[in-house]
Amino acid sequence: MAVISETSAAIGRPIGWLRTHERAADALLALLITSLSVTFHLLDLDTDDKFRSATWWTTLLIIASVLPVAWRRGAPITSGLFVVGAQIAAALLDIDGTGFLGVVIALYAIGAHSAGQHRTNALWTISVALALLFITGVAVGELDVGSFASSTVILVTAFVLGDNLRRRRETANSLIERAERAEREHALITQQQISIERTRIARELHDIVAHSVSVMVIQAAAARRNLAASPDVATAALDNIEATGREAMNELRGILGVLRADSRSVESADRRAPPPSMAELATLIESAGDLPITHSISGDLDDLSASVTLTGYRMLQEALTNVRRHAGPVTDVRLTIEHANGHLSIVVVDDGRGAAADDLGPGYGIAGMHERALAVAGSVSAGPQPGGGWRVHIALPTASSPPTSAKWPSRSGAVQVDR
Template sequence: MAEVSDPPSAAERVLRALHQDPLSAAHPTRNDAVIAAGVALLCGAVAYADTALRPDALGWALLGCSALLLVWRRRRPLGVVVAAVACVAAYQLLGNAHAAPVPVAMVALYTVAATGTVRRTVAVGVCVVGFAVSAMSANGVHHVLDVLRTSGWLVAALVLGVAVRNYRTYLAEESTRAEQANDRKIAEERLRIARDLHDLLAHSITLIGVRTSVAAHVLAVDPDRLDRAAIAEALESIADTCREARTELRTTLTVLRADERGPLPDLAGLPDLVRTAAAELILDTDGVHVPPTVGAAAYRIVQESLTNAVRHAGPGATVRVRVTAADGALRLTVGDDGRGPGAGSTTPGFGIVGMGERARSVGGTVRTGPRRGGGFEVAASLPLPPRAPEASA
């Protein structure tokens, strides 16, 4: 049964309103109507409390009209400011309570500052504050503290609007950067998955294709004298390769479904890998600590190199794999004496590109090209991090 989440608290609602762009908020007219009603009540309370300058019927009408204009403050912020200033000017000229329209002016100026540019905010603020001070002076309000207090509230509304707008801009930029970082992670993960599947399937499918060709050749050379042992050996080798590919593919998919890296291939799997490709292996890493990431990169590079050798070297070619540790690096060499890949093509395939990416992921390099005397060679150097010395007793 699904859990019912608790309704957001008042503080959470305030923070959500601050974080959200006012021009894209849900139900803007309804929310502004509620705000206008609240501001109208506040202005009415302030005007009614001033017994000396309590508004008459026309004053109440102008005050209510100025508050009603806030319903359209998001759609027409400048228009609302101009109309509100006109209503407030007429209200002040009638000698009504001068402090009552201040909440309307504050909300209208805050909206202009929160939705517009700094230049427009400064221009509107100077005009409105100057007009308010002039109107109050013309109305007979000569107390300096009253004028400063009213103009201070208006300036505070402008400053608050600019601060909120800058805060929302900062949040939008942070959200954009987070989305871009997430997109980069997704792209890197997709690239990693593509490399893993390529290394796995390309190697297995290549071996299956070569051994199927051997079986077909045996069947076609002399149908009357079938070498049943050779055919059975080729078919059994194909079946073994299919089982290994299925097992490794299942392991890879399980790791992806669980969103974990899982156990990485390492140098211990090189003998079996080389044996399936009928290659020769020289492994000299005794006593050298090879990190799992370096071991996995070395395994995948050798795997792709053997795939290319089986595919392109041709029948009868000898493939040699040499893995040594020297000068703080793990050095791999996979060479053959066949005709080499890329006959008639100068564009490297995804396999060579993937080998370079795997080497760079651990800070290493890969060099590929023809060998002296014929054939093709892949040479990689993967740096080994220095191992901390063990503490003496």
């Protein structure tokens, strides 16, 4: 077995070299055929004196009828026409070599390495020229009908084999190109999904940090003011800070765990805490105890999809955070939530500084809310109220029909909104 393997490897090495060096392989083939043709011609094995004796010019004509095979891949039509023309001239002048071997290879090369109208024109020219040659040979008695038929079959078969090889090669290249294109598209889609996921995680981090930190700052200020005069109030504020901090840490741990997870350390879905939803509004409102919130809820919030519930919860959380950060002193924050007619409507109205908050500089809260709404085909409108204060209206579709395109007014009438 070892001997057979070594022999196969020894045979495969030169074959592999010829496959990777196509021009060198064609040159070697042309030299081999040319050597055989010239040798047969110079030996003059014809005993019936049917063929012309070898001379320098007959030798050159024999070489011309086979040597152009060396260019059968780079210029198949040109070399094929040259070979066929030289072979027809040699046949008409009764010059013997290796017969039509060069023509057979040339026709195979035309079928395997060319296509289009130029090939069609060349084939018509070659076919007419060879037909006239064979018919003339049959007419003068130098070619019988059997030889005429066999020669025609051999030449046609050579072209058909080359053409079939070309078609199979084109099909294989097309399949490879499709596979590469599909792989590129898959990689592009993967990158887009990664980018979308990173954007979502960034929004989640912004919501968690902005809401939790703002609550903790307010509670810390209350604890500092009441530390000496009302220790019980200060203790309650510190308890709220601790609870808010723990809740923020748990949510951050869940989000950042996605970034660190891999196939060996990813947690199962049932071990992860569920994302916040509209059903947890009571907890969210209680955590905003520093705001004078009055709220009303109508409609069933339990049957909302996961994307709508998470989006609604986060956008409401952001709206309350904006009230806390930008509205200034407020005496009334009205929260209205309604689920009806395939839409979830969330309205947050405060009586704070309203349009005067423009002086606080731009932010990214409403920009993030706008992106969240667009992700579920919803809309956000935010702006100052005529009598003072600020109003945010969130509309999210819960049925198949999406709402109209989002209106996104700013305090100055432009698109920029900093709350």
